[in-house]
Amino acid sequence: MSASGSLRRLSQLHEDEAVVAWWQARTRWLAIHLDAERRRVLLSLAALVAAAIAVVKALPRGTTTPWLVAPVAFAIVVALLYACYRAAVRFATLPPAVRRRPQMALHAIFWCILAVVWLVPSSAVLVAVGTILPFILWRCGYLLKTGQRGKAAGTRFVDHLFYLHPTWGDANVPIGKGFDYLTRHEAHTPDAFARAQLAGIKLLVLALLWSGVQWLMAALVYGEARHPLTRALGDHVLHVPHLEELLERRGTPVPMLVAWGSLYVELFREVLKHAAHGHLTVGALRLFGFNVFRNTYKPLLAESIVEFWNRYYYYFKELLVDFFFFPTFVRRFKTAPRLRMIAATFAAAFVGNMYYHALNQDSLILHGDVDAAWRALRPRLLYCLLLAIGISVSMLREQRRRGGATVPRGGIARGLRIAGVWTFFAVIHIWSIGANASFTHRTRFFLMLLGLA
Amino acid sequence: MDRARRLEHLLAFLRTIQRPDRPLDGVGEDESLVASGLIDSLALLQIVAYLEETYGIDFSARGVEPEELRSMRSILDLIERDAR
Numbered sequence: 001m002s003a004s005g006s007l008r009r010l011s012q013l014h015e016d017e018a019v020v021a022w023w024q025a026r027t028r029w030l031a032i033h034l035d036a037e038r039r040r041v042l043l044s045l046a047a048l049v050a051a052a053i054a055v056v057k058a059l060p061r062g063t064t065t066p067w068l069v070a071p072v073a074f075a076i077v078v079a080l081l082y083a084c085y086r087a088a089v090r091f092a093t094l095p096p097a098v099r100r101r102p103q104m105a106l107h108a109i110f111w112c113i114l115a116v117v118w119l120v121p122s123s124a125v126l127v128a129v130g131t132i133l134p135f136i137l138w139r140c141g142y143l144l145k146t147g148q149r150g151k152a153a154g155t156r157f158v159d160h161l162f163y164l165h166p167t168w169g170d171a172n173v174p175i176g177k178g179f180d181y182l183t184r185h186e187a188h189t190p191d192a193f194a195r196a197q198l199a200g201i202k203l204l205v206l207a208l209l210w211s212g213v214q215w216l217m218a219a220l221v222y223g224e225a226r227h228p229l230t231r232a233l234g235d236h237v238l239h240v241p242h243l244e245e246l247l248e249r250r251g252t253p254v255p256m257l258v259a260w261g262s263l264y265v266e267l268f269r270e271v272l273k274h275a276a277h278g279h280l281t282v283g284a285l286r287l288f289g290f291n292v293f294r295n296t297y298k299p300l301l302a303e304s305i306v307e308f309w310n311r312y313y314y315y316f317k318e319l320l321v322d323f324f325f326f327p328t329f330v331r332r333f334k335t336a337p338r339l340r341m342i343a344a345t346f347a348a349a350f351v352g353n354m355y356y357h358a359l360n361q362d363s364l365i366l367h368g369d370v371d372a373a374w375r376a377l378r379p380r381l382l383y384c385l386l387l388a389i390g391i392s393v394s395m396l397r398e399q400r401r402r403g404g405a406t407v408p409r410g411g412i413a414r415g416l417r418i419a420g421v422w423t424f425f426a427v428i429h430i431w432s433i434g435a436n437a438s439f440t441h442r443t444r445f446f447l448m449l450l451g452l453a
Numbered sequence: 454m455d456r457a458r459r460l461e462h463l464l465a466f467l468r469t470i471q472r473p474d475r476p477l478d479g480v481g482e483d484e485s486l487v488a489s490g491l492i493d494s495l496a497l498l499q500i501v502a503y504l505e506e507t508y509g510i511d512f513s514a515r516g517v518e519p520e521e522l523r524s525m526r527s528i529l530d531l532i533e534r535d536a537r
Contacts, residue, residue: 100514148516184520306495329498330512334505341498398495 142178
């Protein structure tokens, strides 16, 4: 067998029938005692523990009576989740305006709760609840979608709790989406459970591998002073500056080659970071029998912007598609197909993306400080705009391609397409990276890359 | 229109949006249209538009569930359930 064949076999070990049978034989007791129903109950109990820990962590510093404050805040969070569950189960009986726009209603309630938090900033209970709200908001959104489709009727709270405040992952993005998606990918037979677990183990190994590569990069590429390897390697490190560091130099000239190098290395590092984090979360989900898609799947091999976007951070893209793209697509510009698609893309990649990140701003969520949030988000405005334009153009090109337009084949043409995608995403990242640099400094850096500043 | 006629109509539509290098004939009624390589995820949007125009299905009220558009059978089921 060739080296590539062996590598492919190794990477598909979780699909190998002999390996699946071997794993199943060793974990039979687990599959018998931990069926799908029990796994959900177990995960729901873990969700309650996770919620309790999150509440304690969210308490403002200096809270003098956490033993009293934490249980009250915890009870409010669970009550909110339960209220959302009840709304989904009884969706057909909700007021017509809410049934028509359930997500709008959910977000309106969210902002009303935040308004109360802003009015009583001294309340540790409210601050803790306000901190946790963005984490559960999109998950509750998926629950309401389930209710809207009539699939929540007859389900129990425990069937939803495990993903409403999941133990896996720490992102506000619901990795694994919600009830519909998770249950569709849930293993119900010992064979499917074994396959899901093996696929999960594979992802956990990959997560470790990509974390290891990041650790090596910190020394070999960036030459970080505190890294234990950097000193040992002496002069054999590249000393590429972090993009964040270059932006924070605020206009200090940097050799063009160094700036471009930093830009591409940063893209590579971001992809590794997302892959490691996503694999950890999806790996954990698969271990519990939810054989869902990966969050990151070879984005650096994408040949178009829309393909990269689909592969880079799948569940964030899904969030934007589910809550912004489709709702716009099915309501607006039905008679103008191109405009319809562009409007839906802008609703997702521009409006949705900005809104999602606004909800991640503590200054806005906890203090209602719009100015601070605007200052932090201003550079992202251009990022989202360029992303929306890029995806729209890419989608239209893909459509034309499907319609029979020829695409140059061959290694060089493919390499050029991939390089183009890398360059696009590396460049727009200038306006999304979390650096202490203003919009103007970021734009000046971009002009410097082109030799214009 | 009965199910067989609807399938015929759907096949004719899918031929207009399929990827040029993938034959439609070998794809089973239950097979995933995206996974089989016949269409890409973008073409799902055109399927939505087709269902709106041909069968008057109002996705603004029920939302789009890509899983319901995954195969010819699931699309036909959706039509039977929601067509006006």
